[in-house]
Every structure is written in C-alpha cells, then in structure tokens.
Amino acid sequence: MLRRPTRTRRALAATAAALAAVTALAVTAPASAATDPAAAPTTELLTVTSPGEDPALLAQRLVESGLDVVTRDGDKVVVVGSEHTREQLDQLGVQTVHARPVPVAAPTESTAAYPLPSRLADRQYPTFYGGYRTVQGFHQFVADVAQRYPELARRVSYGDSWQRTQDRSKGNELTALCLTARPDQGCQLRPDSAKPRFLLMAQIHAREITTGETAWRFVTRLLDGYRADAEVTAVLDGTEVWVVPQVNPDGIETVQEGLGAGDVAGSSRAWQRKNRDDSNSEPPCAGPWQVSQEGIDLNRNWDSHWGGAGTSKNPCSLVYPGPKPASEPETTALAALFERLFPDQRGPADTDAAPANARGAMVTLHTYGNLVLFPWGHDKNVKTPNDAGLRSMAFRMSHFNGYNTGQPGEVLYNASGGTDDWTYDKLGIASFTYEIGPGSGDCTGFFPEYRCQDKFWELNGSALLYAAKSARSPYTTSLGPTISNVNVQRAHGPWASVGAKADDNAYGGKGVNRPAAQKVVAAEAYVGKAPWEGGVPQTLRVNGDGSTVDVGGVFDATGDTGEHRLVYVRAKDADGNWGPVTAAWLPPRSND
Ligand SMILES: [Zn+2]
Known part of the structure; x- marks a missing residue:
C-alpha cells in the first residue's frame, strides 16, 4: 500500500505559525496592477455547441480563433470567457448553451500548510x-x-x-x-x-x-x-x-x-x-x-x-x-x-x-x-x-x-x-x-x-x-495486470506467505478505446532481488478464473533478502504480458 506522508497536529500547527511568519515574503505586484475585484469584469465558463459539427473540430476551430478551450463535454465545448467572448462566439456562428462564473478565490495570504520533506521541515518558502x-x-x-x-x-x-x-x-x-x-x-x-x-x-x-x-x-x-x-x-x-x-x-x-x-x-x-x-x-x-x-x-x-x-x-x-x-x-x-x-x-x-x-x-x-x-x-x-x-x-x-x-x-x-x-x-x-x-x-x-x-x-x-x-x-508491462493490496506475513520456519490482488482490468473507466482485459494466468514473488536484478521467481497460486483475482501462496524467505528486504509481486495475463512489479516489505522474523 502507498502511504501519504502524515504529520502530527503539532507539526501542522508549527508549520501554520511558520507560514504566518513568512507572509511578509508573499509576492506583491505594483499597485498599478491591482484591480478592485468588485469592479473586475467577470470571467465565465461558456458551454458552447455548433449543431452538426464534430466537437473535436469545433474545439480546434475555437482554439485557432484565439479562444481558450478548456475541456469538452460530450458534443459541447467549454471555453473560458471574458468580456468580448460571447461576441466572438456569435461571429463564429457558435451557440452558447450556458454560462457560469468561474469560481475564483483570490487570497493573498497563505491559507494552508504546504507539504515539506522531513529534512526540510525547518525551511520556509515564499x-x-x-x-x-x-x-x-x-x-x-x-x-x-x-x-x-x-x-x-x-x-x-x-x-x-x-x-x-x-x-x-x-x-x-x-x-x-x-x-x-x-x-x-x-x-x-x-x-x-x-x-x-x-x-x-x-x-x-x-x-x-x-x-x-x-x-x-x-x-x-x-x-x-x-x-x-x-x-x-x-x-x-x-x-x-x-x-x-x-x-x-x-x-x-x-x-x-x-x-x-x-x-x-x-x-x-x-x-x-x-x-x-x-x-x-x-x-x-x-x-x-x-x-x-x-x-x-x-x-x-x-x-x-x-x-x-x-x-x-x-x-x-x-x-x-x-x-x-x-x-x-x-x-x-x-x-x-x-x-x-x-x-x-x-x-x-x-x-x-x-x-x-x-x-x-x-x-x-x-x-x-x-x-x-x-x-x-x-x-x-x-x-x-x-x-x-x-x-x-x-x-x-x-x-x-x-x-x-x-x-x-x-x-x-x-x-x-x-x-x-x-x-x-x-x-x-x-x-x-x-x-x-x-x-x-x-x-x-x-x-x-x-x-x-x-x-x-x-x-x-x-x-x-x-x-x-x-x-x-x-x-x-502496461499490457499486464496491476498488483495491489500486497500483504506479506512471516510463517513457520523459512516460510513466508503473500497475498495480493492481480487486476488485468485495472483500466480507467472513461475514455476512447478502453483496452480489453484478459484472464490472469500466472503470478510470481521475488524476495530481495527484483526480476531485473537476477531475482529468482517463486510461483504463486492464482485463485479463480478471471481478469481480477487474488493471488498468493507460501514462499521460501531464506537466503539473501537484499538491503531493504523487499518482496516483489507480479502477474501475467492470458496474452503472455507480465505487469509491473509491486513491492512490499518482508517483515523481520521474530528473532531477527
Ligand atoms: Zn497547458
């Protein structure tokens, strides 16, 4: 499992205090560049359409006309609009379906603690x-x-x-x-x-x-x-x-x-x-x-x-x-x-x-x-x-x-x-x-x-x-299964056990020509040395007959477990594609 760095409440409070102290460092622009937000022209997101026109070509036409296209929504296109945008869209023969203001906060002071690597925890950045x-x-x-x-x-x-x-x-x-x-x-x-x-x-x-x-x-x-x-x-x-x-x-x-x-x-x-x-x-x-x-x-x-x-x-x-x-x-x-x-x-x-x-x-x-x-x-x-x-x-x-x-x-x-x-x-x-x-x-x-x-x-x-x-x-490797939820436990004597999920169907749900998944047909564990380091594969069991399965088994955890005692797990699909390895720690033996 991947872990997001966590910080204690005390550390966060300390960072917040530190940030308050560096507010003076915040960048400021010349006064002439400042604009009264209340008087500022509204920026809005305009959802537009041009019946009968391929939305990709419409988006491209708008970009080439100087408009700021941000995304597509089905057969519609979303552009960032300022004062003159609607006029411009009219001239291009494009219909505006709806418009909504861009939600913009404009804070000038720090409102949140930014993350820092542990050895830089004492540092402050403008x-x-x-x-x-x-x-x-x-x-x-x-x-x-x-x-x-x-x-x-x-x-x-x-x-x-x-x-x-x-x-x-x-x-x-x-x-x-x-x-x-x-x-x-x-x-x-x-x-x-x-x-x-x-x-x-x-x-x-x-x-x-x-x-x-x-x-x-x-x-x-x-x-x-x-x-x-x-x-x-x-x-x-x-x-x-x-x-x-x-x-x-x-x-x-x-x-x-x-x-x-x-x-x-x-x-x-x-x-x-x-x-x-x-x-x-x-x-x-x-x-x-x-x-x-x-x-x-x-x-x-x-x-x-x-x-x-x-x-x-x-x-x-x-x-x-x-x-x-x-x-x-x-x-x-x-x-x-x-x-x-x-x-x-x-x-x-x-x-x-x-x-x-x-x-x-x-x-x-x-x-x-x-x-x-x-x-x-x-x-x-x-x-x-x-x-x-x-x-x-x-x-x-x-x-x-x-x-x-x-x-x-x-x-x-x-x-x-x-x-x-x-x-x-x-x-x-x-x-x-x-x-x-x-x-x-x-x-x-x-x-x-x-x-x-x-x-x-x-x-x-x-x-x-x-x-x-x-x-x-x-x-x-991107054609092969994605491994997650790797769980390694020490077992009796030289043995350890590993369980993991192998998913050849781990593809995003939205998009064009989503690849088809195959059945997972094989899985391996490597102890200490990855496949590219000359590690020795130990065969794992594939539980079930599908593209999303549990894999696991008992493996020999003796021998060279490497500097970091890592266990690498990977799986293969029915087309013969091995996915990338996913690593987990081999826990120390109780008498290690
Ligand atoms: Zn960009």
Whole structure:
C-alpha cells in the first residue's frame, strides 16, 4: 500500500505559525496592477455547441480563433470567457448553451500548510495566492533537496530562460532534480544509464499553477518514502526519476504578479500562459491578457508536426507556436536534456514503432479537464505504431486518477508541436499529458484555491508512481495486470506467505478505446532481488478464473533478502504480458 506522508497536529500547527511568519515574503505586484475585484469584469465558463459539427473540430476551430478551450463535454465545448467572448462566439456562428462564473478565490495570504520533506521541515518558502510557492521558492527548494538529501538527489542546471538569454541579470536558470538511490552512481547526462528513467515536467504553461505543486508533492513523496514506503523504495532503487518542476519560470513570475495582487480579471497578468519572448509581436499585443499576450506557446513550439492543428500564426494568440520549430531557449534546453537522458529508440517515419522493449517514460503536467492524453496530439485520426502500449499505459494511469483517456483530439482537440508528441516522435519514449483538475465545481479553473491541491494529489500520486515504475518497459508491462493490496506475513520456519490482488482490468473507466482485459494466468514473488536484478521467481497460486483475482501462496524467505528486504509481486495475463512489479516489505522474523 502507498502511504501519504502524515504529520502530527503539532507539526501542522508549527508549520501554520511558520507560514504566518513568512507572509511578509508573499509576492506583491505594483499597485498599478491591482484591480478592485468588485469592479473586475467577470470571467465565465461558456458551454458552447455548433449543431452538426464534430466537437473535436469545433474545439480546434475555437482554439485557432484565439479562444481558450478548456475541456469538452460530450458534443459541447467549454471555453473560458471574458468580456468580448460571447461576441466572438456569435461571429463564429457558435451557440452558447450556458454560462457560469468561474469560481475564483483570490487570497493573498497563505491559507494552508504546504507539504515539506522531513529534512526540510525547518525551511520556509515564499508563497503567493494562498500557499503556492513562488519561482524563487522553487529554486530554493531544488537547491535544498539536493543539499539535504545527497544520497537521493542531484540538482542539474540545464539552461537559461528566454529573459536570461537576453540579460544575465534577469530571468531564470532552468533546473531539474534527479532522484534515485545512489545518485553518485547515476544521474549522468548520457543516455546509456544503468537504470531506466522517468521524467516528470510541470508548468510549461505558466498559469497552470497546480502542476508545479504536483511536482513538488511528487518530490516530497519520493524523499519521505525512501526506506519508509516499499513501492517508493523499489522505484528509487531501480529507476532514475527526473523532475523539472518549472519549465517556464519567466512566465510563472508574470502569473505571480497578477495572482499575488489577488487579481484574476481578464486583464490580469495572472493569465500568462506562454514564455516572455516578446520579439515577435510588433506592436505590443492589445490585450486583455487572458486572450492576447506576448510570448511563445512552449507546448506548440516542439519540432514535431510543428505549426499544424491547434496553433495560430498571430503572435498574440495563446497558441502561437513561434516563428519556427524549437525557436525558444526553454524548448531547446529541455529537448537537449531529453536527448542526453534517453537514447533515440524510434525511426524517423511516423509509422516507425519504438521496439516493444523500449525504455523510458515521461509525463508533462497541464491543467485542466481531468484528462490523460497520449500521442499523436497533432491528429486524432492517426494512431501511433505503439498505440496499444501507449493507450494501455494511459488507461492504467487513469485507473488511479479516474481521468478521461484518449489522444488529444479524441477527448479534447488536436494540438501540434507539443512536448509529448516530440518525446515520442524523436526518442520513442512512452509520453503522456495529464490535464489536472475538474471542468466544473469549486476546484475548477486555472487558479483553484490552494486547499484543492490535496484532492488533486490524492488522485495523481499513485498514477505518477505507476508511470515511474513503468519506465523499465512501458509498452509491455502496461499490457499486464496491476498488483495491489500486497500483504506479506512471516510463517513457520523459512516460510513466508503473500497475498495480493492481480487486476488485468485495472483500466480507467472513461475514455476512447478502453483496452480489453484478459484472464490472469500466472503470478510470481521475488524476495530481495527484483526480476531485473537476477531475482529468482517463486510461483504463486492464482485463485479463480478471471481478469481480477487474488493471488498468493507460501514462499521460501531464506537466503539473501537484499538491503531493504523487499518482496516483489507480479502477474501475467492470458496474452503472455507480465505487469509491473509491486513491492512490499518482508517483515523481520521474530528473532531477527
Ligand atoms: Zn497547458
């Protein structure tokens, strides 16, 4: 079982007091940027339809017209609206079915305790908008993690933001964390790593502030979980987890200026989505910021089907892909990092499959709409040659977070030049986008109250851990059963017993072309050494004849039980696919 870090009431109270003390550090914007919320134009979510038009094509048409499409709801499309949006929709011949105000709280002080790894419990980080850490807070966090967890973490600087390339005194360094057991023996910037790699990236779209928070919590869970949580321990022993918590820090600083002043009106800089490269828009964009802003959409800038669906040639558009592919330093630096971490495992043609045993996986975090997406993003009518593996892994992850699953055009709209299309296209690694957060309710929107993060994390922590442990062989293990509820007990003498649930039907319930489950036909336990470490399988019993069954049995627990005394369990389906292992602790013998 996976354990969320828990903290005592006393520790929480202490943190709350500490946070009150750092309120003075909260980012504030110049007074001129502040807007009286009462007088602010209302932001609303508009549900629209165009009878007879494919909703995916409608969504794409709206995006390319400069509208901010957030999600799809059956044959309808939901867009963020400001003052002029309804007019614009009328001109496009689109009917507005209903409209509701976007629920936005605009706190300027910390309202909740943010999570910290145990060795950083004495640290404080500047916040904005009720608890979200600032760009400087993240820079400090990354440095602190590397310093206080030298046996688990390395900090890597991989480039400069656009503003920093223009003026060394401005902008931001681009940084990543490598998390793994014995980083001194790994975390090298070369693709022939001993351990497989999983990379999580967040906030390529600046205003999607939930995503940096998710990355922060993922780092925290891994650090606190090592030697405390069997699954986390197994992942860090066997995998390098790379986290890029802020892909677009220049843009995030702009978001902070708006949100730090409690300003969420359509004119607010809170809506910054793109980077801050203003060299392509002359004269400056007219605004309002929510629909017209300078910069390049970094998630349209990657050199894969660049400039196709879901982009606009207008430099002020939210989906402007830049003057050419990979024109932006944030893109080229991250692409170079990917190329130094993952070997190229796929041929150049769109129809070339990555080999079944390809290694490596990535997830890029966005908000919102509760979606798990996978390539191709550029055209829903084209399946990748690894569609079975990608789709299966996407649905395996949405089993944990409950999100709607498909190619972007199948559940949202086609979008070209995105990161995950590129990482799959150029390197062949299993690549996914999460769109975190619901399309309605009190935690919807780009700026949910900080307390909403607890719910988001509850859904996504286990999904991300599944992604990390799939990095070893994403296209094969995701076809096999998911193991949960592993229970290991000592029995008489050398023996121990294990019971677990093996579920080949552990696929998310919503999405396009949900994979079919097969019967579970075999199960194994490994003691001390995982299958890839030369561990010796011990056969377990499969109870019943179905795709969701209990497996278990008695096994020999003598011999080398390894540094962490881990037991690994996996199961195979009737098509011959072994799922990923799930780890549990072997309890000590009473006389150990
Ligand atoms: Zn996004």
